[in-house]
Amino acid sequence: MSVDKDCSMFAEHPDSKQTPIDLCLTVNGKKVCYSIDPTMSLLHFLRDKMKLFGAKESCGEGECGACTVIMNGKAVTSCIVLAAEAEGAHVVTVEGLAENKKLSILQEEFITHDALQCGFCTPGILMSARALLDANPNPTDEEIIEALSGNFCRCTGYIPIFNAVKAAAERERKELGK
Amino acid sequence: MTKCCDYKSKYKHVGQRYDRKDARKKVTGQAVYAFDMEFPGMLYGGILLSPYARAKIVSIDTSEAEALPGVKAVVTGEQYDIKVGLYMQDKLMLAKGETRYQGEAVAAVAAIDQKIADKALTLIKVEYQPLEAVTTLDQALEAKVLVHEDINTVKHLEGVFFPQKDSNIASWNKNRKGDVDKALEESYMVVENEFSLPTVGHVPMETHVCIVQADPYSDKIRIWSSAQSPFALQQMMAWSFNISHSDVEVNVPFVGGGFGGKAGIHLEPLGAVLSRAAGGLPVKIRPSREQEFNQLPTRAAMRGRIKTGVDKDGMLQAVKVVYDWDSGAYADYGVNVGKAAVYSGIGPYEVPNSYIDSKTIYTNKVFSTAYRGFGHLETHWTIERQMDLISQKLGMDPYEFRRKNLLKPGSRTISGELITESSGSPTDCLDAVVKEIGWTGRKTEEERAKEWKTGKVRGKGFAMLQKAPAMPSNTASSAIIQMTGDAHFRIMIGAIDIGQGANTVIAQMAAQELDVPMEKIEVVDTVSTQTNPYDWNTVASKFTFMGGNAIVMACRDLIRQMKDVSAQILRTTPDNLKHGGGYIYHVHNPERRISYESLSLGYAYENGMGVGGAMIAHGSSIADGLTNLHPETGQGNPALDWTFGAHGVELEVDIETGDITVLKIASAFDIGQVINEKLIYGQITGGVVQGLGSAVLEGYKFNTENKLMNPSFTDNKIPTMKDIPLEIVPIYIENPQHDGPFGARGVGEHPMISVPSAIGNALYDALGINFHVLPLSPEKVALGIIENARKNTE
Numbered sequence: 001m002s003v004d005k006d007c008s009m010f011a012e013h014p015d016s017k018q019t020p021i022d023l024c025l026t027v028n029g030k031k032v033c034y035s036i037d038p039t040m041s042l043l044h045f046l047r048d049k050m051k052l053f054g055a056k057e058s059c060g061e062g063e064c065g066a067c068t069v070i071m072n073g074k075a076v077t078s079c080i081v082l083a084a085e086a087e088g089a090h091v092v093t094v095e096g097l098a099e100n101k102k103l104s105i106l107q108e109e110f111i112t113h114d115a116l117q118c119g120f121c122t123p124g125i126l127m128s129a130r131a132l133l134d135a136n137p138n139p140t141d142e143e144i145i146e147a148l149s150g151n152f153c154r155c156t157g158y159i160p161i162f163n164a165v166k167a168a169a170e171r172e173r174k175e176l177g178k
Numbered sequence: 179m180t181k182c183c184d185y186k187s188k189y190k191h192v193g194q195r196y197d198r199k200d201a202r203k204k205v206t207g208q209a210v211y212a213f214d215m216e217f218p219g220m221l222y223g224g225i226l227l228s229p230y231a232r233a234k235i236v237s238i239d240t241s242e243a244e245a246l247p248g249v250k251a252v253v254t255g256e257q258y259d260i261k262v263g264l265y266m267q268d269k270l271m272l273a274k275g276e277t278r279y280q281g282e283a284v285a286a287v288a289a290i291d292q293k294i295a296d297k298a299l300t301l302i303k304v305e306y307q308p309l310e311a312v313t314t315l316d317q318a319l320e321a322k323v324l325v326h327e328d329i330n331t332v333k334h335l336e337g338v339f340f341p342q343k344d345s346n347i348a349s350w351n352k353n354r355k356g357d358v359d360k361a362l363e364e365s366y367m368v369v370e371n372e373f374s375l376p377t378v379g380h381v382p383m384e385t386h387v388c389i390v391q392a393d394p395y396s397d398k399i400r401i402w403s404s405a406q407s408p409f410a411l412q413q414m415m416a417w418s419f420n421i422s423h424s425d426v427e428v429n430v431p432f433v434g435g436g437f438g439g440k441a442g443i444h445l446e447p448l449g450a451v452l453s454r455a456a457g458g459l460p461v462k463i464r465p466s467r468e469q470e471f472n473q474l475p476t477r478a479a480m481r482g483r484i485k486t487g488v489d490k491d492g493m494l495q496a497v498k499v500v501y502d503w504d505s506g507a508y509a510d511y512g513v514n515v516g517k518a519a520v521y522s523g524i525g526p527y528e529v530p531n532s533y534i535d536s537k538t539i540y541t542n543k544v545f546s547t548a549y550r551g552f553g554h555l556e557t558h559w560t561i562e563r564q565m566d567l568i569s570q571k572l573g574m575d576p577y578e579f580r581r582k583n584l585l586k587p588g589s590r591t592i593s594g595e596l597i598t599e600s601s602g603s604p605t606d607c608l609d610a611v612v613k614e615i616g617w618t619g620r621k622t623e624e625e626r627a628k629e630w631k632t633g634k635v636r637g638k639g640f641a642m643l644q645k646a647p648a649m650p651s652n653t654a655s656s657a658i659i660q661m662t663g664d665a666h667f668r669i670m671i672g673a674i675d676i677g678q679g680a681n682t683v684i685a686q687m688a689a690q691e692l693d694v695p696m697e698k699i700e701v702v703d704t705v706s707t708q709t710n711p712y713d714w715n716t717v718a719s720k721f722t723f724m725g726g727n728a729i730v731m732a733c734r735d736l737i738r739q740m741k742d743v744s745a746q747i748l749r750t751t752p753d754n755l756k757h758g759g760g761y762i763y764h765v766h767n768p769e770r771r772i773s774y775e776s777l778s779l780g781y782a783y784e785n786g787m788g789v790g791g792a793m794i795a796h797g798s799s800i801a802d803g804l805t806n807l808h809p810e811t812g813q814g815n816p817a818l819d820w821t822f823g824a825h826g827v828e829l830e831v832d833i834e835t836g837d838i839t840v841l842k843i844a845s846a847f848d849i850g851q852v853i854n855e856k857l858i859y860g861q862i863t864g865g866v867v868q869g870l871g872s873a874v875l876e877g878y879k880f881n882t883e884n885k886l887m888n889p890s891f892t893d894n895k896i897p898t899m900k901d902i903p904l905e906i907v908p909i910y911i912e913n914p915q916h917d918g919p920f921g922a923r924g925v926g927e928h929p930m931i932s933v934p935s936a937i938g939n940a941l942y943d944a945l946g947i948n949f950h951v952l953p954l955s956p957e958k959v960a961l962g963i964i965e966n967a968r969k970n971t972e
């Protein structure tokens with residue numbers, strides 16, 4: 001839909017006859033298999049096939065982090081990951097954060113610190129923060145900033161988000177013995 | 179990093195730190211945005227944009243696009259004559275005959291999926307004949323080329339906006355008070371400067387999304403949109419299509435950021451014609467980020483030329499300003515920004531003689547609209563840098579200089595409004611931030627030289643700000659409360675909680691008035707023109723004030739109804755009844771009482787007889803005491819509530835790279851009454867960082883042909899967590915406004931205003947260099963340092 005380009009960067013050419021491929025992976029702890037278009041992004045797989053609408057698309061080119069999910073323990077911008085790359089992977093989305101209908105500590109701290117306003121970037125930011133705390137339960141201020149610097153938020157000015165992540169890290173260490 | 183919160187409130191609910199009402203939905207991925215919505219049979223829209231800033235459309239051939247399997251509709255401007263706009267109906271839904279900016283919609287398609295829609299766009303053949311474009315303000319003012327040949331007849335809100343004949347001036351608004359030229363002549367000192375700033379984008383994380391379904395057999399149009407202002411959209415759709423307001427249904431789910439950019443009318447008319455052309459199927463239009471930058475409106479670039487006269491004691495004698503707003507190809511909302519500059523255009527100061535020309539100007543570039551602060555970040559970049567420069571020339575401390583001239587009770591603004599105790603205090607705000615940053619006066623040259631050797635220099639600065647809602651003088655808000663059988667309260671309002679926390683604030687005020695726990699208050703979070711009561715717009719930092727007054731009135735209406743029924747049951751008069759703790763009770767004997775619950779759907783006596791009925795109450799508030807401004811002098815009452823404020827900044831500059839680190843920013847606002855500290859804190863941190871974006875980072879870059887060179891996050895970034903100040907200190911000043919709810923004023927936009935000015939002033943303190951053009955990018959600062967060094971050695 002650009003001014004003078006022929007097609008958007010990731011769009012499959014509508015005339016092409018791509019052979020569907022099989023994709024099996026684990027999403028939020030559940031193993032699933034789908035037949036998909038090989039050019040499909042992980043984001044569109046999650047939204048269109050899995051009907052998980054938490055991850056958002058805001059730029060479609062991996063710059064803003066709204067589509068962030070966790071793949072094999074790492075935060076990835078799912079709009080520029082091919083779904084096919086997730087074969088056999090463990091993917092976690094915002095819908096997988098709360099367990100047994102109880103919000104996770106991280107989610108609770110986001111609420112307590114009002115680390116969200118419009119909420120559109122929030123699922124992506126939560127996943128970047130989750131990946132950080134999984135890998136590093138006791139991050140320094142700089143490590144928090146580094147881990148979240150790929151996620152744009154236009155509303156909060158980031159400070160409430162920073163405070164929420166820091167508080168969540170502290171509580172997780174105390175309450176979950178991390 | 180700054181922590182929230184330690185505010186102590188005198189109220190049980192108002193002023194308390196409640197969690198945001200919708201937070202749970204937003205941290206679990208359950209919040210549904212227009213972007214997420216799907217409907218049976220839904221088609222996907224695509225829009226073909228003009229590659230030229232100005233061109234004649236010679237021909238459009240859509241035959242190949244129409245033939246592509248899966249394409250259900252193709253539309254071009256030739257087929258329609260639909261104008262859109264609230265204040266100036268100067269824009270066609272689709273360009274017709276001529277394109278006026280690179281990025282303007284030329285044709286549109288609807289197809290069964292997005293890929294086919296995108297492919298169809300590539301099959302539309304448009305023959306353009308490029309024309310000379312108006313690329314600069316000066317070229318526009320010359321008026322050799324007119325962006326709108328029909329400027330003399332363009333439909334507009336008369337008496338408020340003033341398009342100039344045979345020109346590129348969409349509106350020329352004026353302020354005239356006293357005799358400026360004489361006062362300047364008699365002044366002890368006159369300081370003259372020019373300041374400017376570029377076009378910037380709102381960058382809501384959700385782009386402008388709409389789904390539109392237009393009934394092919396009637397005038398009915400249904401819309402689901404990321405709009406900020408459903409009722410304004412409804413009205414504009416009705417005007418554009420010449421149908422009744424009641425033919426247009428607007429539904430707004432959660433909205434992924436607005437900042438003013440989603441007020442007004444945008445892609446919905448196009449959605450309507452596509453839907454109708456496709457036999458009435460719903461059509462979703464969801465611009466890409468690149469399209470958002472190219473096609474959708476911005477904050478106008480601005481140039482401010484200011485001349486100020488002072489006496490030898492530093493008292494302001496006269497201010498003369500010309501604000502030129504580069505509104506781009508269309509000026510619908512832009513003219514109202516230009517208008518705001520004439521009543522707020524010299525800042526919170528008292529000056530006996532003022533003269534402002536504010537011209538909203540057409541050029542051939544992407545058009546402008548409201549953006550958080552509505553012209554005030556821009557005008558304050560001019561005013562507050564100028565105040566600093568004057569104090570430099572006077573050799574006076576900038577704190578002392580400002581303090582002498584601030585508005586105070588008894589002062590009159592430049593439009594002639596009286597300032598009272600109830601208006602709030604700019605002085606309190608200034609004093610608070612100056613104290614917080616430990617201001618002791620400007621650095622000396624020796625101190626600067628000493629620091630220079632370390633490679634990093636520090637500076638402090640501050641800036642004032644003010645803003646009142648820019649809105650029609652008869653702006654209205656309303657609220658409805660309905661009780662459920664278990665005495666919960668379902669509230670509906672017509673404004674959108676776009677993240678500013680409107681729903682939570684309203685719930686707190688209702689809980690306070692009704693004296694019930696917050697858990698019993700529900701605010702409906704999808705707003706529909708079919709069910710919700712009217713609100714003019716979700717803009718202007720007006721909702722806490724106006725929506726707040728409406729909900730207080732609704733609560734009192736509800737209590738009155740409950741008392742009327744209870745008086746019958748208790749065999750007394752309503753005057754002898756009070757409310758609290760979930761009961762209506764007798765003032766003398768509280769045991770004579772009726773529970774809210776038993777009244778909620780109608781009271782039943784023991785014998786089964788009913789009395790009362792379902793409890794439904796409403797409140798409706800209108801802006802009180804405002805008038806239109808005089809067309810020639812700008813005199814009148816434009817301000818419902820002035821919220822005054824100030825920022826104080828301490829920063830550090832790397833003299834090699836020009837990189838600025840904000841070490842601390844203290845921000846004080848006279849908000850009258852804290853309603854929810856957590857939410858205000860978020861407005862301040864968010865606004866300050868957004869202001870920081872305008873100060874050091876953001877700006878559209880156009881080439882000589884006015885093609886946008888940076889329409890992506892790669893080259894047009896917003897601040898990230900790495901760019902934020904190390905410390906933000908919010909300061910709440912509470913001088914109540916007597917006609918505000920609980921004394922409160924609005925503060926949604928204000929934290930963004932004057933952040934660039936405060937940084938510019940601190941930069942002078944650090945470097946001894948005055949910058950006049952935003953953004954203060956590392957490149958600009960480093961080049962400024964080199965240029966200054968060169969000048970000093972010459």
